[in-house]
Amino acid sequence: MSAASTSPVIERGTATSRIAAVAVAVIIALLAIAPQFLSAGAVDRMTALFIYVILAAMWNALAGFGGLVSVGQQVFFGLGAYFAIRLADAGLKPFASLFVSAIVVGVVSVPLSLFMLRLRNGEFAIGMWVIAALTHLLVNLDRLVQGETGTSLISLNVYDAGTRRMTIYWLALASMTALLAMLFGLLRGSTGAAIRAIRDNEDAAASVGVRVTGTKRLLFVLAAFGIGIAGALWLATSITFQPKTYFNVQWTAYMIFMVLVGGIGTFEGAILGALVFFLIETWFGGTGVWYLIGLGATAVLFSLFLPRGLWGTVEERFGLRLLPVGYRVRLPGNPTAPADDGTAPSPRQSTQHQEKA
Amino acid sequence: MSNQIIQGILLGGYYALIACGLSFMFSVMRIINLAHGSLAVFAAYALWWLASRFHVSPFVGLLIVLPLMAAIGWTLQRFLLERSARGGALLPILTTFGLAIVIDNLLFEQFGADTRSLAPYIGSLSYDSWEWPGSIYVGKLAVIMFATAVVLLGGLQLFLTHTRLGRSIRATSEDPDTAGLVGVDARRVNAIAAAIAMVTVGLAGAFLGMRATFDPYAGAPQLLFAFEAAVIGGAGSLWGTLVGGIVLALAQTLGAQVHPQGFLIGGHAVFLVVLFVRLSTSGLGLRGLLRLPSRSAS
Numbered sequence: 201m202s203a204a205s206t207s208p209v210i211e212r213g214t215a216t217s218r219i220a221a222v223a224v225a226v227i228i229a230l231l232a233i234a235p236q237f238l239s240a241g242a243v244d245r246m247t248a249l250f251i252y253v254i255l256a257a258m259w260n261a262l263a264g265f266g267g268l269v270s271v272g273q274q275v276f277f278g279l280g281a282y283f284a285i286r287l288a289d290a291g292l293k294p295f296a297s298l299f300v301s302a303i304v305v306g307v308v309s310v311p312l313s314l315f316m317l318r319l320r321n322g323e324f325a326i327g328m329w330v331i332a333a334l335t336h337l338l339v340n341l342d343r344l345v346q347g348e349t350g351t352s353l354i355s356l357n358v359y360d361a362g363t364r365r366m367t368i369y370w371l372a373l374a375s376m377t378a379l380l381a382m383l384f385g386l387l388r389g390s391t392g393a394a395i396r397a398i399r400d401n402e403d404a405a406a407s408v409g410v411r412v413t414g415t416k417r418l419l420f421v422l423a424a425f426g427i428g429i430a431g432a433l434w435l436a437t438s439i440t441f442q443p444k445t446y447f448n449v450q451w452t453a454y455m456i457f458m459v460l461v462g463g464i465g466t467f468e469g470a471i472l473g474a475l476v477f478f479l480i481e482t483w484f485g486g487t488g489v490w491y492l493i494g495l496g497a498t499a500v501l502f503s504l505f506l507p508r509g510l511w512g513t514v515e516e517r518f519g520l521r522l523l524p525v526g527y528r529v530r531l532p533g534n535p536t537a538p539a540d541d542g543t544a545p546s547p548r549q550s551t552q553h554q555e556k557a
Numbered sequence: 558m559s560n561q562i563i564q565g566i567l568l569g570g571y572y573a574l575i576a577c578g579l580s581f582m583f584s585v586m587r588i589i590n591l592a593h594g595s596l597a598v599f600a601a602y603a604l605w606w607l608a609s610r611f612h613v614s615p616f617v618g619l620l621i622v623l624p625l626m627a628a629i630g631w632t633l634q635r636f637l638l639e640r641s642a643r644g645g646a647l648l649p650i651l652t653t654f655g656l657a658i659v660i661d662n663l664l665f666e667q668f669g670a671d672t673r674s675l676a677p678y679i680g681s682l683s684y685d686s687w688e689w690p691g692s693i694y695v696g697k698l699a700v701i702m703f704a705t706a707v708v709l710l711g712g713l714q715l716f717l718t719h720t721r722l723g724r725s726i727r728a729t730s731e732d733p734d735t736a737g738l739v740g741v742d743a744r745r746v747n748a749i750a751a752a753i754a755m756v757t758v759g760l761a762g763a764f765l766g767m768r769a770t771f772d773p774y775a776g777a778p779q780l781l782f783a784f785e786a787a788v789i790g791g792a793g794s795l796w797g798t799l800v801g802g803i804v805l806a807l808a809q810t811l812g813a814q815v816h817p818q819g820f821l822i823g824g825h826a827v828f829l830v831v832l833f834v835r836l837s838t839s840g841l842g843l844r845g846l847l848r849l850p851s852r853s854a855s
Contacts, residue, residue: 496658
């Protein structure tokens with residue numbers, strides 16, 4: 201055995217992951233030209249899928265990597281749509297207003313983070329819900345919105361239906377790709393190591409000099425920005441803005457479902473979860489209330505019996521990495537054993553510290 | 558104006574009722590139960606069903622519903638929360654949130670979207686009032702509600718300080734491992750604590766149904782009220798919950814005076830103000846807003 205093979209090898213990718221990287225590029229290229237071959241209805245559904253992927257990835261960034269479970273993320277979804285309405289009303293081009301709106305949401309989330317990030321666990325979760333409820337009420341007071349009656353993004357009507365549909369599709373695809381790339385870059389970079397350290401043990405991370413609050417704030421603002429884009433895009437697809445629909449806690453329920461099923465704290469898991477949710481919605485969405493009961497029950501069962509989700513379990517069982525964000529140490533003699541590389545999902549580990557009053 | 562203040566204080570009794578179960582569970586098991594409000598609404602529906610189907614007065618119905626709630630609490634702790642809590646502090650949030658969705662939608666499936674109320678089944682109690690000096694009218698129901706809250710909080714306090722079981726609960730909440738060393742069965746104690754918490758939730762649900770209307774999705778606002786009252790009053794005693802409930806109710810009353818839609822805004826606003834003050838005065842940051850109610854009793 202040569203000297204090289206006896207020392208541990210640190211890997212950042214695997215053969216599979218290099219193939220996966222090529223596959224991702226191909227898939228995105230295919231998706232970009234797909235509208236040429238799809239019916240109008242299918243294009244709309246695909247747009248919805250891209251928005252779900254954004255929602256899942258952003259909630260996962262916050263909960264799976266930042267250890268911050270929020271039940272109030274609908275606040276950013278609603279605000280993304282609301283600011284888009286406001287900006288378009290102020291004379292901005294409708295498509296531009298979608299993205300300026302998301303930036304405004306990101307800016308708004310900075311002072312909010314100063315305040316909310318000092319709360320822990322469940323207190324943060326419901327605290328965000330209170331923020332969402334209050335924001336909903338305040339948006340209702342805006343004359344332009346006319347309370348629960350709502351309003352619509354009328355200025356979008358200058359484009360004909362076909363152009364509008366295509367443009368929104370490509371914007372959603374581009375947003376999804378850009379946000380996922382941002383998150384991937386963040387997690388693979390030096391901040392990523394800090395993020396995983398915080399996720400695994402906040403106090404220990406702080407003790408070795410990780411800027412805990414700053415890192416969490418970064419994730420909080422990124423998630424707000426991303427969900428803001430999702431809300432604005434959703435507004436673009438549906439045109440009408442009713443506060444009750446956008447500030448509905450259901451959006452957070454969807455995010456939780458997607459991430460729990462896909463695999464909390466894994467980059468690929470959120471995407472997988474969004475796909476699963478999309479398929480379930482396509483097949484069972486028509487069953488109304490039973491569909492929602494099923495979603496809730498599935499979330500409960502996953503949290504109890506499969507807390508690492510589908511992808512987390514696959515990853516653990518087969519050591520499979522498609523889009524690796526962490527490091528993997530391969531020890532000689534047992535090269536296939538997947539050493540713990542820090543991409544292991546969080547809830548079980550993130551909260552070893554007992555909260556004491 | 559003094560009339561509104563008195564109404565506000567009495568409404569605070571309801572918030573204290575719904576909040577005390579939430580903070581009790583948090584202090585013992587360190588779980589914030591996101592299905593708290595939905596379970597209260599479930600209890601209200603159970604009473605409504607008994608009353609409309611079998612003509613059982615809601616007060617008699619409590620004799621059936623409260624033991625049922627206790628059983629639900631015990632089962633919940635044993636089969637759901639215990640397992641979920643082993644996975645860390647974040648997992649129970651997700652489990653109980655999923656549970657809330659299931660309960661809400663099952664209620665919707667079973668009872669439809671109509672708003673219901675227990676008021677028709679409690680006779681004249683829903684609108685009877687006493688006239689106090691200064692031509693102030695206070696609803697009998699509101700007074701009963703407030704008195705129930707005081708009795709319940711006082712009873713819980715006495716129970717935690719003066720009974721063997723109460724002391725085991727406090728010991729478990731302080732340190733489950735050490736409590737285990739001296740022979741306290743933490744699993745059993747937690748299940749009992751959950752059962753007690755659910756009984757208070759059942760009572761809160763009953764009063765929710767009597768004083769107002771409810772629908773299948775009324776659970777979420779109740780959870781927020783409970784959380785807000787518990788955090789506002791979370792000074793470390795069960796009585797703090799009562800103070801928190803009163804502050805919340807007064808802020809809502811004041812908000813309603815300022816603007817027609819100000820009722821809820823006032824409540825949320827006072828919660829955030831209290832939170833802000835607490836966060837900026839507690840130097841090191843906050844380890845827990847909902848502190849142990851049992852601690853001051855020790």
